[in-house]
Amino acid sequence: MDQLWLEKLYKELHEMAEVSFKEKKTTAYIASVLSKFDIRFQTFEHHTGLIAEVGSGNPVIGLRADIDALWQEVDGKMKANHSCGHDAHMTIGIGTLLTLKEKESQLKGTFRCLFQPAEEQGNGSLKVIEAGAVDDMETLFGIHLRPKDEIRFGKAAPSIRHGAAIFYEGKILSADAHGARPHQGVNAIDAGFAIQQRLNQIRLSPMTPHSVKMTKLLAGGNSPNIIPGNALFSLDLRAQTNHGLQQLKKEVSITLEAIKIMYQIEIEGDWIDYTPGAEVSTEAESILSLAIKDVLGEDNCEAPIITPGSDDFHFYTIERPQLKASMLALGADLTPGLHHPHMTFNLNCLKVGVEVLEKAVREVMNSSS
Known part of the structure; x- marks a missing residue:
């Protein structure tokens, strides 16, 4: 996956920031990118967001990429602003789809990316669950950029244990x-x-x-x-x-x-x-750990992150207990912090995120075959 292409995609998503359940331009833009690469997708009937797939059959492995932005004051002006990294999560989700698409015939299952609305509102995942998007899913990964004082760029952790x-x-x-x-x-x-x-x-x-x-x-x-x-x-x-x-x-x-x-x-x-607080699958966590070590090296796989922050990602396992889920904590040298109006991070983490998630998806498929 080309780093410059990922950066261009990220910057375009960053500029079209939209708040919860109003991500119409974002949904349309993601659909247009997927169409160019002949990736099948389906928008949700009753709300923004979409799901996209490559491969076929079981197992079905998913990735949640949240798509909404925050409404906050930036330089004296109230506006929608991607200060929580969701623009990066979308970029990594699209990059993972394209990477797996290149050798789709070799996939031993289905990879499904959930471009989920309204994470910041705390209930977007419930709408995706109601739509049946995870009913046939075996494993679900999430991803979130982490602050510099938590994990440095070049490192990652296999789970985020939100409160x-x-x-x-x-x-x-x-x-x-x-x-x-x-x-x-x-x-x-x-x-x-x-x-x-x-x-x-x-x-x-x-x-x-x-x-x-x-x-x-x-x-x-x-x-x-x-x-x-x-x-x-x-x-x-x-x-x-x-x-x-x-x-x-x-x-x-x-x-x-x-x-x-x-x-x-x-x-x-x-x-x-x-x-809800995190309900982490040890199996999904172990798979992410293996993928991190494969891509970044043994010494760059950090211990699970424990944080008082919250994320509606964990509704997936609360509502569907059979789902094996864990969220990748991606080092990005993010500063000054999440939700800061001028949050920045090392864009090289985009390619790292794609590589780790691709490895994790293939590991699940190979272990299930």
């Missing part, structure tokens, strides 16, 4: 009061602070990394002499395991009920954007 996450969007409901008569109402700001203080007192087993914090508290208006009775707030909950997140969620629910009783107020809200 689980969920968010709560809530409302504190009471009545406003006059600033001179605070006894006649409940200050929603006090209730909000009480929630935050209690959250800091939640303790789970220290063996399970976890955190819970308030990320938004909005109360009050333009009149400084009105004590606000209502407020909006958001909570961010994370744990390294799915069981740990469920424990944390239970403790937060108890906290909110206690604050309601203490202040005699109503608190309404919804749990949103749940993303």
